[in-house]
Structures are given as structure tokens and as C-alpha cells.
Amino acid sequence: MNEFVVALGWFGLYAPVALGAIGSAWGCALGGSAAIGAMLDSEGGYGRFIGVSLMPSSQVIYGIVIMFSLQQPSVDAANGAALFGIGVLSGFTMLVTGIRQGEVLASAIHASKAKPEIFGISLAPAAVLEGFSVFALVFALVLAGSIPS
Amino acid sequence: MSRPHQYIALVTSLPHLGKLFTRKEVPISEFRLKQRMSMLEEEHRRLLRELVEITAWAGVARYDRDDEVISRAKQVIDDLKDYPDLQHLVGTRMETRTLIAALRRRRDGQETAGDIVSWGYGRWCGWIKANWNDPAFGLGHFMPWITEAHRLMQSGDHIAMERLSLTQVFQQLDHYGALHEFDFEAVGIYVLRWVIVERWSRYNEEDAKDRLQSLVRAALDGVATASGGEAASGIFNDNTLSLEGATS
Numbered sequence: 152m153n154e155f156v157v158a159l160g161w162f163g164l165y166a167p168v169a170l171g172a173i174g175s176a177w178g179c180a181l182g183g184s185a186a187i188g189a190m191l192d193s194e195g196g197y198g199r200f201i202g203v204s205l206m207p208s209s210q211v212i213y214g215i216v217i218m219f220s221l222q223q224p225s226v227d228a229a230n231g232a233a234l235f236g237i238g239v240l241s242g243f244t245m246l247v248t249g250i251r252q253g254e255v256l257a258s259a260i261h262a263s264k265a266k267p268e269i270f271g272i273s274l275a276p277a278a279v280l281e282g283f284s285v286f287a288l289v290f291a292l293v294l295a296g297s298i299p300s
Numbered sequence: 301m302s303r304p305h306q307y308i309a310l311v312t313s314l315p316h317l318g319k320l321f322t323r324k325e326v327p328i329s330e331f332r333l334k335q336r337m338s339m340l341e342e343e344h345r346r347l348l349r350e351l352v353e354i355t356a357w358a359g360v361a362r363y364d365r366d367d368e369v370i371s372r373a374k375q376v377i378d379d380l381k382d383y384p385d386l387q388h389l390v391g392t393r394m395e396t397r398t399l400i401a402a403l404r405r406r407r408d409g410q411e412t413a414g415d416i417v418s419w420g421y422g423r424w425c426g427w428i429k430a431n432w433n434d435p436a437f438g439l440g441h442f443m444p445w446i447t448e449a450h451r452l453m454q455s456g457d458h459i460a461m462e463r464l465s466l467t468q469v470f471q472q473l474d475h476y477g478a479l480h481e482f483d484f485e486a487v488g489i490y491v492l493r494w495v496i497v498e499r500w501s502r503y504n505e506e507d508a509k510d511r512l513q514s515l516v517r518a519a520l521d522g523v524a525t526a527s528g529g530e531a532a533s534g535i536f537n538d539n540t541l542s543l544e545g546a547t548s
Contacts, residue, residue: 184305188312191336192328257308258481265316 153228160231163238164221167291170242171214174249178207181253185260192264199270200260206277207256210249213288217241220295233298237291244287252280307482310339317493320470321463326498333494337487344484350376351386351488355393356495366401366419370394373421385476385485389492392472395422399446400465402428402437407453462503466496 182204189200221234259273313336315327328336337345353359354376360369373394380386398420402413413420413429420428424439431438436446445468452461473489473496480486 180305181308184308185312188309188314191309191313192315257312261312261481264312 156228156231156235157226158231159235160226161234163231163233163235164218164226166235166238166242167214167217167221167245168211168242169214170239171211171217171245171249174246175208175211176249177246178210178249178251178253178256179205181250182207182256182260185257189260189264196267203256203260203274203277204253206274206281207249207252209281210245210252210284213284214242214245217288217291217295220292221298223298223300225300229299233294237294237298241287241291245284248280248284248287252277255280306341307484307487310336311482311486311490313339314487314490317490317497320466320496321500323497323501325501326494328494330498333491337491340484340487344487347379347383347484348488348491350379351390352491352495354390355492357499370419370421383485383488385479386488389472389476389489391422393469395424396465396468396472398422398428399424399437399439399443400449402432403446403449403453406432466500470496 183201186197186200186204190197193200217238221238223230223234226234255276256274259270259277263270263273314333317323317327337348340348354369354373360372363369363372373390377387377390380390401419402416405413405419411432413425413432416425416429424437427439428437434440435450436443440447445464449461449464452464470493473493477486477489477493480489
């Protein structure tokens with residue numbers, strides 16, 4: 152049983168990075184596809200399209216920070232469950248927010264191409280999703296401080 | 301293109317078409333549009349060709365008989381089985397065509413709907429047959445545009461009639477377009493919108509060309525000296541271009 156909990160602990164330790172990387176990759180691919188398409192139909196402003204399409208890359212960075220905050224001198228039965236719970240749930244948050252951020256960025260790029268003046272405000276939903284990722288990051292850091300080492 | 305990003309790059313590469321009747325020219329040429337559509341998979345390109353063929357006037361004009369068009373529409377609807385909204389769109393377009401065809405037949409003196417199954421399609425055939433003498437075929441309470449179309453057709457205002465029918469078609473496209481952003485349906489609806497915008501822009505161009513040719517002829521005949529001012533102002537006022545039957 153202890154070995155199983157230890158395995159879960161390691162799983163939870165790496166989950167924020169792995170799931171965050173998947174979320175970022177997926178989100179950047181969605182936003183990047185939109186940016187590439189928009190560049191075909193635009194005479195300029197390519198930088199801003201590519202720039203916003205990279206917004207979901209923050210999720211993997213948050214995942215790395217969470218992993219370091221969860222890191223313990225040793226993973227054992229006492230802290231394995233906590234590492235698993237915090238790691239997997241925060242990682243899952245990064246995964247979903249990364250993908251969803253990519254989707255809203257694709258929509259924002261598409262809409263702002265037709266109406267350039269809404270470019271700034273169209274990024275608001277993506278910023279809100281970023282906020283949710285930050286919530287998950289901050290409270291993962293808070294809880295990481297109370298894990299028995 | 302690979303899923304799931306298959307349509308994002310394609311849809312965002314297409315310029316915004318704007319509202320109907322607000323543009324004098326299409327924002328993307330046919331050549332460029334075809335070039336962009338080459339990003340689609342072969343099967344989707346085939347479905348798109350069928351969709352455009354059955355919904356655009358130019359596509360159905362090559363059929364001699366109404367029942368051939370109806371049979372082709374049913375075939376296209378079957379082919380679009382994986383895309384129910386496009387099926388509904390084709391069906392709704394065929395129903396709109398049926399209503400306009402019924403208005404034309406009545407205006408041309410037909411006293412009954414006759415064998416409506418041979419020239420009509422969809423849910424309203426029974427209503428049209430049962431309410432042939434009603435201006436809106438008994439459907440005016442939830443499709444008020446039919447009453448207006450009847451009035452315009454009776455008055456012979458072809459341009460206004462064309463605007464009305466294109467507006468209806470555009471609204472149908474808007475309805476289904478709101479449900480799709482980055483998928484095959486979105487691409488199909490965009491192309492159908494493009495066909496309408498392109499067609500409307502061509503009307504104006506052809507109209508201007510006709511007027512220019514008539515002015516040149518008049519000038520060469522020496523008539524321009526006498527009636528030049530009147531003719532010049534007519535370039536932008538002439539609505540005599542026959543649009544009958546051009547409804548997409």
C-alpha cells in the first residue's frame with residue numbers, strides 16, 4: 152500500500168508540469184493556427200497575432216513552479232497523497248485553462264481581424280482564464296507549505 | 301490539415317464579408333477563395349462543391365426541370381449526413397425557392413398550385429397548395445416577408461424583390477453561422493455568403509456595363525447631344541436589369 156501511495160506522490164509531483172505542458176502546447180497550437188490564418192489575410196500586425204497566440208505558454212511555467220513548490224526531501228506514505236491531490240488537480244486546471252485559452256484566443260484573433268478596434272477587449276476572456284490559472288498556482292503554493300515533509 | 305486545428309487557420313484566413321449590400325466588391329477574389337479552399341481535405345472539397353452547386357443559382361441553372369433540382373437537393377442532403385446544420389440549410393433554401401417559385405407562378409396567372417410535388421420542396425408544399433389564393437399562402441403570420449415579396453412581385457420591382465430574397469437567404473446563413481466558428485459548417489456558410497455577396501456585386505457591375513454600352517451607342521449615333529444629361533444621370537438610376545430568376 153505504501154508503495155502505491157509513494158507512486159501516486161511521484162505522479163502528483165510531475166503532473167503539474169506534464170499536464171501544464173499539454174495544455175500550453177494545445178492552446179498555443181490553437182492560437183497559433185488562428186494567427187497563421189490571420190496573417191494570410193492581413194497586411195500587417197503579424198507580431199500581435201503571434202504574440203497573443205503564445206499566451207497559453209504560461210500554464211507550463213506555472214506547472215514548473217508548482218512542481219518545485221511540491222518537491223520534498225523524500226516522497227513517502229506521509230506526503231504521497233497530498234502531493235498527488237495538489238499536483239493532479241492543479242495540473243488538470245493548467246491543462247483545461249491552456250486549451251480553453253487557445254480557443255478564446257483563436258476567436259479573438261478571428262474577430263479582431265474583422266474589427267481591429269476590438270483587439271484589446273477581445274483578449275479579456277483569455278485574461279480571465281489566465282487569472283484562474285494564477286488562482287490554482289497561488290493556492291497550490293499555499294497548500295504546498297503545509298505538506299508534511 | 302490535421303485535426304483538431306483543421307479549420308482554425310482556414311477560417312481566420314478568410315476576410316470578413318460584412319453585411320449584405322454594404323460592399324461594392326467582394327473582399328476576396330474567386331481565385332484566392334479557391335486557393336484557400338485547397339486547405340480542405342478532398343472529401344470536404346467535394347461536399348463543398350455539392351453544397352454550392354445546389355444552393356447557388358448558377359449551379360441549378362443547368363438543370364432543365366424542377367424535379368431534377370429537387371432530386372439533386374435530396375442527394376446533396378443525404379451526402380451531408382454528418383453535418384445536420386448544412387442539411388437544414390439546404391432544406392431551408394429549397395423551401396425558400398419553392399415559395400418564390402410559387403409567387404412567380406401565381407403572378408404569371410397559374411390558378412392552382414397544380415402538381416406541387418413536381419416543382420416544390422419541403423414543409424410548405426401543402427400550405428401553398430391549400431392557400432394558393434392567400435397572398436402569403438397562409439404563412440404570413442410567421443414569415444411576413446412572403447407578403448412583402450408578393451407585393452413587390454406584383455408591382456414588378458425586381459431589384460427590391462431580389463434584395464428581399466437575398467436578405468432572407470443571408471438571415472438563414474446568419475442563423476446557422478452563429479452556431480459554428482471553426483468547423484466545416486463555418487467554411488461552407490462562409491462560401492455561401494461569398495456567393496451571394498459576389499453575385500450582388502456583379503449585378504451592379506453588369507448594370508453599369510450595360511448602361512455604358514448604351515451610352516456609347518447613343519453617342520455614336522449622335523443622340524447623346526440631345527439627351528446626354530438625362531442618360532448620364534440614368535447610369536446610377538437604371539434598375540431595369542432583369543434579375544428575375546436570379547435568386548440564389
